[in-house]
Amino acid sequence: MARNAFSAITFVRTAVWVAALGMLVACGAGSINGPVSIAPGQQSNEDVTTVNGAVNVGDGAKIKGATTVNGSITLGSNVTAQAARTVNGAVKIGESTHVSGEVLTVNGEVTLAKSADVQGKVANVNGHIQLESAHVGGGIATVNGDIEVGSGSRVEGGIHVEASTFDSGRKVPRIVIGPGAVVQGTLKFDHEVKLYVSDTATIGPVEGATPEKFSGDQPPQ
Secondary structure, three states: OOOOOOOHHHHHHHHHHHHHHHHHOOOOOEOOEOOEEEOOOOEOOOEEEOOEOOEEEOOOOEOOEEEOOEOOEEEOOOOEEOOEEEEEOOEEEOOOOEEOOOEEEEEOOEEEOOOOEEOOOEEOOEOOEEEOOOEEOOOEEEOOOOEEEOOOOEEEOOEEEOOOOOOOOOOOOEEEEOOOOEEEOOEEEOOOOEEEEEOOOEEOOEEOOOOEEEOOOOOOO
């Protein structure tokens, strides 16, 4: 398997790991049921965790990681974190926030704001993945989600849209590489996608799809 592949099995293992961690939470900035918040500017060497609830980290905070099972994760602007992981929920990475590890969700969208920097992988199974002039160092992966690598964004490690054993009635993912965006590494598609690439973008080799070039800010709907 290629290095940038992110299998559904890995997602399942991640989900189990997240659930186990949440159930065992007993100290630090953690909870079993309910949301957890970290104040702006707060610094913590512990994970911010819950099982059923959202995790919200204020602007300028520094944490070890953010984890929940059923709930969203929001990292404000200029946050420093090692990772953000959830099973059912969206993940929002704020402007100029730095994540040294991975950003994962199984069912939920992932949004990286302007100048956000994720050194690891950004991945989900179901849900939109959007970069707004952001950087991803470990590749982007999904099974059923749309991906938008917005204007000026940079992705290293390629893009992988993986095949699923549950193909019945599934929509065709829409993959957009915007103006001035750069994707280094292979763009690998294991099933049908609609791939749109700006005429000012730079991408690596493409497997499993035919790019459709577009001019302007957005491809045709």
